[in-house]
Amino acid sequence: MKQAEIVIIGGGPAGLCAALSAAKSGSNVLIIDKNKNLGGQLIKQTHMFFGSEKQYASKRGIDIPEILIDELFKYKENVEIKTEATAVGMYEDGIITVLEKEDNYYKIEPKAVIVATGAYEKFLSFPNNDLPGIYGAGAVQTLMNVYGVKPGNKVLMVGAGNIGLIVSYQLMQAGVEVKAILDAAPKIGGYLVHASKIRRMGVPILTSHTVKEAIGNEFLEKVVISEVDEKFNRIKGTEMIFDVDVMCISVGLTPLNELLALRGCEMKYIPQLSGIVPVRNENYETTVENVFVAGDATGVEEASAAMVEGFLAGLCAAAKIGYKPDDFIDRKNDYIKQLNNLRSGPAGKHILAGIEQIGR
Amino acid sequence: MRIEEHPILKFNKGKMIKFVFDGQEMEGYEGETIAAALHAAGVKVLGKSLFLHRPRGFYCAIGNCSSCLMTVNGVANVKTCVTDLEEGMIVEIQEGRGVIV
Amino acid sequence: MFEKTGIPSAEMIMKKFPPIERINKGAVAVIECYKEIPCNPCETACKFDAINVGEDINSIPKAKFENCTGCAICLSKCPGLAIMIVDGSKSKDTVEVKIPYEFLPLPKEGQFVKGLNREGSYITDVKVLKVLAPKSFDRTPVITIEVDRRFLYEIRNIKVEV
Numbered sequence: 001m002k003q004a005e006i007v008i009i010g011g012g013p014a015g016l017c018a019a020l021s022a023a024k025s026g027s028n029v030l031i032i033d034k035n036k037n038l039g040g041q042l043i044k045q046t047h048m049f050f051g052s053e054k055q056y057a058s059k060r061g062i063d064i065p066e067i068l069i070d071e072l073f074k075y076k077e078n079v080e081i082k083t084e085a086t087a088v089g090m091y092e093d094g095i096i097t098v099l100e101k102e103d104n105y106y107k108i109e110p111k112a113v114i115v116a117t118g119a120y121e122k123f124l125s126f127p128n129n130d131l132p133g134i135y136g137a138g139a140v141q142t143l144m145n146v147y148g149v150k151p152g153n154k155v156l157m158v159g160a161g162n163i164g165l166i167v168s169y170q171l172m173q174a175g176v177e178v179k180a181i182l183d184a185a186p187k188i189g190g191y192l193v194h195a196s197k198i199r200r201m202g203v204p205i206l207t208s209h210t211v212k213e214a215i216g217n218e219f220l221e222k223v224v225i226s227e228v229d230e231k232f233n234r235i236k237g238t239e240m241i242f243d244v245d246v247m248c249i250s251v252g253l254t255p256l257n258e259l260l261a262l263r264g265c266e267m268k269y270i271p272q273l274s275g276i277v278p279v280r281n282e283n284y285e286t287t288v289e290n291v292f293v294a295g296d297a298t299g300v301e302e303a304s305a306a307m308v309e310g311f312l313a314g315l316c317a318a319a320k321i322g323y324k325p326d327d328f329i330d331r332k333n334d335y336i337k338q339l340n341n342l343r344s345g346p347a348g349k350h351i352l353a354g355i356e357q358i359g360r
Numbered sequence: 361m362r363i364e365e366h367p368i369l370k371f372n373k374g375k376m377i378k379f380v381f382d383g384q385e386m387e388g389y390e391g392e393t394i395a396a397a398l399h400a401a402g403v404k405v406l407g408k409s410l411f412l413h414r415p416r417g418f419y420c421a422i423g424n425c426s427s428c429l430m431t432v433n434g435v436a437n438v439k440t441c442v443t444d445l446e447e448g449m450i451v452e453i454q455e456g457r458g459v460i461v
Numbered sequence: 462m463f464e465k466t467g468i469p470s471a472e473m474i475m476k477k478f479p480p481i482e483r484i485n486k487g488a489v490a491v492i493e494c495y496k497e498i499p500c501n502p503c504e505t506a507c508k509f510d511a512i513n514v515g516e517d518i519n520s521i522p523k524a525k526f527e528n529c530t531g532c533a534i535c536l537s538k539c540p541g542l543a544i545m546i547v548d549g550s551k552s553k554d555t556v557e558v559k560i561p562y563e564f565l566p567l568p569k570e571g572q573f574v575k576g577l578n579r580e581g582s583y584i585t586d587v588k589v590l591k592v593l594a595p596k597s598f599d600r601t602p603v604i605t606i607e608v609d610r611r612f613l614y615e616i617r618n619i620k621v622e623v
Contacts (some may be wrong), residue, residue, distance in 0.1 A: 034423065035442075041422075046368040048540035048601075050500040052518050058502035058538045060368070060599065120424045132404040132417025139421030139441075147396035148363045148371035173564060174363050187464040192496045193541025195467030200618040202581025207465045218415050219404045256424075304499070345497040345519025367565045368600050 004030045004080075006317050007096055007110040009087045009259065012040020013303045014295025014310035015116035016068040021314025021331075022114075023075035026323040029314075030108070031079070032098060034086040039065030040118055041138065042303065044145040046173070047166050050191070051304035054338055061303065062145070090115075090263045094290075111321040112290040114313050115260055116306075119253035119274070119296035124158060127213040133220030137167040137250035144174045152246035156223050157181040159250030160205055162190035162302070167248060168198050179242050182209040184228055191347070212239060214247065223247050257297040264288055272354030273299030279358050282336070283316035284309060292317045299358075301351055308338045361400050379449040394440035394451055395421065395428050406430055406440060407453055430454055468579050469495055474614055479526040481549065484556070484613070488531020488548035492522050494541065506538035536561045537598035547613065555607050557590065558616055562604045567592055568621045575620040576608060585612055587619060 006022050008015045011033035019029045037043060045061020056064050072079055085100040096108045121136040123129070133152065135143075137159065140151045155176055157168045160183035168178045181198065186208050188195045195205055208228050215222040227238035254275035261267050265286040266279040277299050278286040285292050294313035295306035312335040319328055343351050363371070374390030381403060388397025395406065395418045406428050407416040418428035423442035432438040432451050436458025440451070463469050479489050492503065492512065501514040503522050511528035512535060514520050531546045536559060546559035568574050568589040576587035587606040594602035608616045 036444075048502075048538075048599075050498060050540050052499075052501050053505055057500060058506070058540055062369070121420055123419075130409070130414055130416065132406070132415050135418065136420050136425075139419060142421040142441075143396060143399060144363060145369060147392045147400075148366070148369070148373070149392075149396050149400040150361045150363055151399070152361075173367050175565075188467060191498050191541060192463065192467060193494060193498070193539075193543045196469065196493065196579065197542045199467035200577060200579050200581050202577070202620075205465075205467050219417065302499075341518050342499045344517060345499055347498050347519070365565055367563050 001095070002106060002108045004028065004108050004110040005321060006030070006112045006114060006314075007032060007108055008114045008116060009096070010040065010116035010118055010295070010297070011035075011038035011081070011083070012116060012118050012295065012306070013042055013064065014118075014297075014306040014313075015040070015114070016065065016072065017307045017310030018114045018116055018292075018294050018314035018317070019079065020068060020072050020075075021311040022318040022323070023072065023078040025315060025318035025325045026078070027318040027321065028078050029080070030110070031081045032085045032087050033081075033083050036083055037065075038069060038081065038083065044138075044141045045303070046145055046170055049304060050302065051342060052338075055304035055307055055342070057304070087259060090259045092264050112292065112317045114292040114294055114310075114317050115257060115297055116293070116295045116310060117256045117259065117297045119300050120256050121249070122252045122254055124211065124249050124251050126211045128216065129214060131214050131216045131220045132218070133216065133245055134214060134247045134249065137163050137248040140246070140248050141167050141170060144176075145170065150174055150176050152244075153177060154179055154244040155246040155248060156225075156242050156244045157248045157250060158211055159183055159252070160185070160188045160190055160195065160207065161250060161252065162194060163253075164248070164250035165190040165194035165198055167250060168203060169194070169201075172201055172203075178203050179244055180204045180206055182206040182211070182225055184208065184210040184232055186230065210234065211247070220245055220247055253296060253300045255297050255300060257293065260286060260291065260293060260297070263291055265291060268358055270299065270354045270357050272350040273358070275300070277358060281359065283320075284313035285316065285320070290317070290320060299351065299354055302342070305339060305342050305351075308335050308342065311335050312339070361402060377445065377447040379445060379447070379451060381451045382453055388445045390445065390447075392445055394430070394432065394438075394443050394445050394449070397445045398440070398451070405453070408455065410456060429458070431458060436460060463495065469493065471614070474579075478547070478614065479524070483526050484547050484549040487550045488546050488557070488559075489526050489529045490524055490531065490535060491545050491547055492524050492535075493543045493545070494522050497521055500540060502538045502540065503535045503544065506535050508532075508534070531559075533559050533593075533603050536603050537601035542601070545617070549610070549613070554610055556610050556613050557605055558608050559603050559605045560618065561601050562619065563601055564621070566621055566623060567594070567602055568604060568619065574606070575622065576606065576612065576616050577618040577620055578615045579617045581618065583620070584615055585609055587616065589619075
């Protein structure tokens with residue numbers, strides 16, 4: 001059995017910041033990530049981030065992992081990293097089981113754990129939604145921005161939230177034609193600056209529209225869409241057909257946190273946080289002592305908030321196991337202030353409403 | 361289907377290697393995943409559904425959804441969206457659940 | 462309508478533009494940030510105290526046109542690519558407009574390209590005067606175009622035909 005002080009599951013924006021924060025406080029940290037490279041979904045975010053300087057605003061997402069990893073290197077005697085290692089279990093006795101590469105299976109007994117496992121893409125139901133060519137928007141981002149492969153030639157984007165808008169823009173940067181962006185909601189869900197920059201490229205954004213069906217034999221050939229009324233019922237006679245070989249589904253994410261449920265943390269369904277999330281206190285500690293959470297695993301939000309949550313959870317987890325730095329209160333207040341600032345506008349309203357229901 | 365030039369990114373591709381997909385020789389780059397190499401070669405159908413035998417492609421591309429399972433070098437249920445391509449790999453569309461051991 | 466289509470109304474656009482007298486004096490930023498989002502790099506980037514967001518980073522940036530030099534640093538720093546520079550001091554008939562442009566191929570200096578409005582529709586041909594892509598712009602090139610003055614409030618994008 002491997003012993004560890006703080007184990008961080010997931011090396012994306014939240015996990016990297018948690019590791020950095022805990023290591024800075026003097027704790028040893030062990031990062032476990034199932035991927036080959038750290039950075040999580042940052043590695044495909046070619047656009048500049050929002051937020052303020054402290055959350056690396058105006059930097060491109062793809063450049064942030066390097067900044068964080070360089071920073072982490074300052075504490076390298078405190079940091080151990082396991083990539084291509086999947087945390088497959090986390091049990092009531094606190095033990096984490098890990099499968100590293102294909103056949104190295106071992107147990108870890110940590111003093112504290114921070115679960116920063118992120119989120120996964122939701123799906124949409126319509127006839128023939130299983131045809132190849134219908135991909136998650138994040139999948140298309142991986143294909144083109146990590147591997148340099150175009151998903152196809154003509155794309156229909158379903159979902160006008162930030163991911164749908166950003167991926168549409170990135171598709172155009174990769175030289176792929178985006179026919180339209182549709183969304184069942186009556187208003188664009190993503191930031192309107194993103195919407196405007198896509199609209200002025202000539203791409204129509206069709207709010208109050210949904211997918212009626214996909215058509216194709218072996219793979220996607222056409223998509224039929226139709227308008228919906230205020231109750232989201234399809235309006236007959238409003239059908240439009242798009243000849244596309246790719247349809248991207250970008251209808252939101254849902255927290256990926258089964259490890260916490262397995263560990264026995266109290267979980268709650270909170271629609272505003274996009275799914276089932278752990279009950280936690282303001283230190284991001286769950287109902288199980290020394291089990292912390294950060295990032296999308298605690299509610300789907302922007303990466304900027306995930307990073308600050310990571311910093312806060314890392315600080316608090318380290319303090320909990322005996323590494324309480326002199327500037328603990330200052331750091332904690334700063335992180336809380338940053339989070340409040342990110343969430344205080346209209347774009348953060350639903351997040352605050354969600355958090356109100358999980359605080360303990 | 362490959363991006364030749366990009367305003368933001370530079371792709372550092374590995375060397376070109378050969379692999380076999382359903383008996384057909386194909387090429388891809390070292391360091392990319394099997395699913396990415398297949399997609400670049402125009403292959404979108406990676407499998408068949410269990411009961412209705414409907415075509416299956418990848419969906420999430422990050423190893424979460426299992427829509428891209430294929431038989432690779434005789435091993436069933438390999439997540440091809442997160443498995444690196446290797447020289448000489450034998451990649452096959454899988455029938456049914458596949459056989460383990 | 463803006464929230465349904467992403468296209469701001471003429472009225473919304475006019476509110477973001479400085480008075481024409483200011484535009485005719487020289488280059489000045491037009492910040493088309495219409496909705497509160499948590500974001501303030503424009504304020505951080507400006508060395509001339511010409512953009513103010515304030516303590517609450519959700520506030521809409523306010524431009525102080527009298528301080529703006531039209532330096533265009535904010536153009537490449539705005540994650541929403543919401544800022545452009547207009548300059549009416551060069552000629553009676555045309556205006557110079559600077560826009561961020563993150564696509565390939567980049568236009569060439571001297572080339573005529575299609576000028577597009579906020580819907581992405583063609584409005585007029587425009588001449589490319591400058592293409593700036595220094596390292597500090599971090600892969601967001603800034604293109605200076607010469608546009609017929611009639612289209613000052615309409616021009617927002619270009620299309621480079623291959």
